[in-house]
Amino acid sequence: SQTIHQWPATLVQPVGSPLSLECTVEGTSNPNLYWYRQAAGRGLQLLFYSVGIGQISSEVPQNLSASRPQDRQFILSSKKLLLSDSGFYLCAWRGLAGQRGEQFFGPGTRLTVL
């Protein structure tokens, strides 16, 4: 069966510090991968998605970036965090042919920028 891992679960970082959140998927090949953010009192905002290694689409211009160095690894990064980057970050994957189309989400990372 497929599983998705995210770490760390919680993170407190000072403004201006770098960020690296990692997401890995097991049990599937060539998944579509996604990064979302849920800010306090807000919905899920799509940040990045990837259909393959090295292929990243950005939905919202900001100081975050994403990379997909391996088929089942998706990394969210920032060189300098802002206060507004605080939120709950979710990684998700979606299968391709034969799937119903739903996404499967990881447990999330709670990021607090102080």
Add this chain to the structure above:
Amino acid sequence: DQQVKQNSPSLSVQEGRISILNCDYTNSMFDYFLWYKKYPAEGPTFLISISSIKDKNEDGRFTVFLNKSAKHLSLHIVPSQPGDSAVYFCAASNTGNQFYFGTGTSLTVIP
């Protein structure tokens, strides 16, 4: 610009009664719609979906209705149970790669 909207941030329903959660969208190119359930500090879990070629899909206590002309979908939960208390998100897709989520509705089922 929010392409998927859930205008009710919260809803309270008595146990055993029907819960109706609503969702509106603006992009007529959306052809696949989903509902997710989310508990605090966890990732959303998939509940039910519907393709734009249908107007109703049922799965146990959960039924999703789609009204394409009104660009509106709803999730019905019958009967509602206390364990259904969570935040519900609707989502829409037009390419199969990008999914757009609403802001969520917090459902409380009162025992």
